[in-house]
Amino acid sequence: MTLSPALTSYGRLALLAAASLAVIGESAADPEADKAWETVPQILARIVPPVFPKKDFSITDHGAKEGGKDNCKAAFDAAIKACSEAGGGRVTVPQGKFLTGPIHLRSNVELHLADGAELNFSDRFEDYLPVVPVRVGGVEILNYSPLIFAKDCTNVAITGKGKLNGNAAKWWKWKESGAHFKAGILTEPVEKRIFGTPEAGIRPNFLCLSGCKNVLLEDFTIGSGPNWTIHPLYCENVTIRRVNVDTDGPNNDGIDPDSCRDVLIEHCTFNTGDDCVVLKSGYNEDGWRVGRPTENVIMRHCSSKHGHGGLVIGSEMSGDVRNVFMHDCQFDGTDRAIRIKSKRGRGGVVEKVYARDIKAKNMEYEFAILNMDYSADKNAAANDKLPVFRDMCFERIEGDGAPVAIRITGEADSPIENIRFENTKLAAKQGVIASHVKGLRFEDITIDPKDGVLFDFDGASGVEIRNVTSSSTPKLFLKLAGEKSGGIDVSGSAAAKTRISLAKGVADNAVKIR
Numbered sequence: 001m002t003l004s005p006a007l008t009s010y011g012r013l014a015l016l017a018a019a020s021l022a023v024i025g026e027s028a029a030d031p032e033a034d035k036a037w038e039t040v041p042q043i044l045a046r047i048v049p050p051v052f053p054k055k056d057f058s059i060t061d062h063g064a065k066e067g068g069k070d071n072c073k074a075a076f077d078a079a080i081k082a083c084s085e086a087g088g089g090r091v092t093v094p095q096g097k098f099l100t101g102p103i104h105l106r107s108n109v110e111l112h113l114a115d116g117a118e119l120n121f122s123d124r125f126e127d128y129l130p131v132v133p134v135r136v137g138g139v140e141i142l143n144y145s146p147l148i149f150a151k152d153c154t155n156v157a158i159t160g161k162g163k164l165n166g167n168a169a170k171w172w173k174w175k176e177s178g179a180h181f182k183a184g185i186l187t188e189p190v191e192k193r194i195f196g197t198p199e200a201g202i203r204p205n206f207l208c209l210s211g212c213k214n215v216l217l218e219d220f221t222i223g224s225g226p227n228w229t230i231h232p233l234y235c236e237n238v239t240i241r242r243v244n245v246d247t248d249g250p251n252n253d254g255i256d257p258d259s260c261r262d263v264l265i266e267h268c269t270f271n272t273g274d275d276c277v278v279l280k281s282g283y284n285e286d287g288w289r290v291g292r293p294t295e296n297v298i299m300r301h302c303s304s305k306h307g308h309g310g311l312v313i314g315s316e317m318s319g320d321v322r323n324v325f326m327h328d329c330q331f332d333g334t335d336r337a338i339r340i341k342s343k344r345g346r347g348g349v350v351e352k353v354y355a356r357d358i359k360a361k362n363m364e365y366e367f368a369i370l371n372m373d374y375s376a377d378k379n380a381a382a383n384d385k386l387p388v389f390r391d392m393c394f395e396r397i398e399g400d401g402a403p404v405a406i407r408i409t410g411e412a413d414s415p416i417e418n419i420r421f422e423n424t425k426l427a428a429k430q431g432v433i434a435s436h437v438k439g440l441r442f443e444d445i446t447i448d449p450k451d452g453v454l455f456d457f458d459g460a461s462g463v464e465i466r467n468v469t470s471s472s473t474p475k476l477f478l479k480l481a482g483e484k485s486g487g488i489d490v491s492g493s494a495a496a497k498t499r500i501s502l503a504k505g506v507a508d509n510a511v512k513i514r
Helices: 009-022 031-037 040-046 073-085 284-290 494-498
Strands: 056-058 089-093 096-100 109-113 117-121 132-136 139-143 148-151 154-159 163-165 207-210 213-218 221-223 230-233 236-241 244-246 261-266 269-271 277-279 294-300 311-313 321-332 338-341 349-361 366-371 388-400 404-409 416-428 430-438 441-449 453-469 476-481 486-491 500-502 511-513
Touching: 031 321, 031 349, 031 388, 040 261, 040 294, 040 321, 056 073, 073 089, 073 109, 132 148, 132 207, 139 284, 230 236, 277 294, 311 321, 311 349, 338 349, 366 388, 366 416, 404 416, 430 441, 476 486, 476 494, 494 500, 500 511
Parallel strands: 056 089, 089 109, 096 117, 109 154, 117 163, 148 207, 154 213, 163 221, 207 230, 213 236, 221 244, 236 261, 244 269, 261 294, 277 311, 294 321, 311 338, 321 349, 338 366, 349 388, 366 404, 388 416, 404 430, 416 441, 430 453, 441 453, 453 476, 453 486, 476 500, 486 511
Antiparallel strands: 132 139, 416 430
């Protein structure tokens, strides 16, 4: 593409963003989704990586010794301070192994890891004191410092082909008390929520950038952190590209944008002990108090091996999540490709989530799951506030090898609404299982369940099934339960006519076949 010199900087960005949208693929027959995808260039135009002064500050010039035995924290602190006071630039880490304690970045500082550089972090818990303000599991507390931390910075980056090794085996032995989730804690002022002890057992996240603007994370490998791996919190204008997350510790999520705005994650690879990319916005009452959504997130050209989910939202989503776009990603061996999870007591809204051109195989559970009965959080809800899931479209997905193709589980008093699957081909042991849903649409889909039922609905209303085929011959095309179920419209699927089962209490006219 040739750009006219007369174009403004914003204009050039908008044209480049439009070009990137063009490669997403041909338009689907879904005007609502197409209109949403048309906003992607506007989001990309706002996501601009920071630029730093061309000045380098080597950690070895400030006393760091290679070898991985001498703690170089003082050298990092000195180099970062000198860089910041000089107006910004790069703090460089040369080839070799370096041991350090927590690294606290400043505005206008780029931490650059040379190819062959490896930072190993101390496993002495006391090195991560005094406590700093963080958010853990969606709750604001004062806890151990993250291994790399920045607070309220503008223009901050970590780049280069080196490696960050959290060395967290000692942290992993902790059994978390969950004290920060207690109902009393959630009503206390944040300044009184002081933890940072082995007894509390709240492991710090690896890399946390809190309240930062203009963030770039690029090219490095990161793994073996105490908790979540990369945690942008309350950030705006974030670019994460060509980062390799390779970690298998407990709760080792890959990238957790948390109450962030305008985030681009591209060309990243994941092999994690938990979710790969997971969007958060706060836990229950504390999430409502803060009231900051995660919004305008683009994930593209990423791949994963092991992980609980490729793109995940929740379960801490009390501050809302919206305007999420994923395209051209591949998942092999993850538990699920798409996972949206919550439970009664969270409140919050997840809406306007779109995925296109996804390939998935060898899933442990479902290709896609949306569920409001998330069971991993054992804390009893202190309220009855229901989450809301609505307005999503997943299209051009190819999947082979999963126990269940699609599972959607809402609540009777908060049905999951207006979810569409289109132009999709899935092979699984079971087909679509959905309960407490409203306004679903399945169009131009091939689902090949190896056994069981193609569509198994309970408490479903206003569902459209159009041109759905199967190369196998499932026992039933549609099984429908729930006295309030109805308005199921099936067309273009000849196999439906003789294989419909209505449970007791379902009206005879609940299903219309055309």
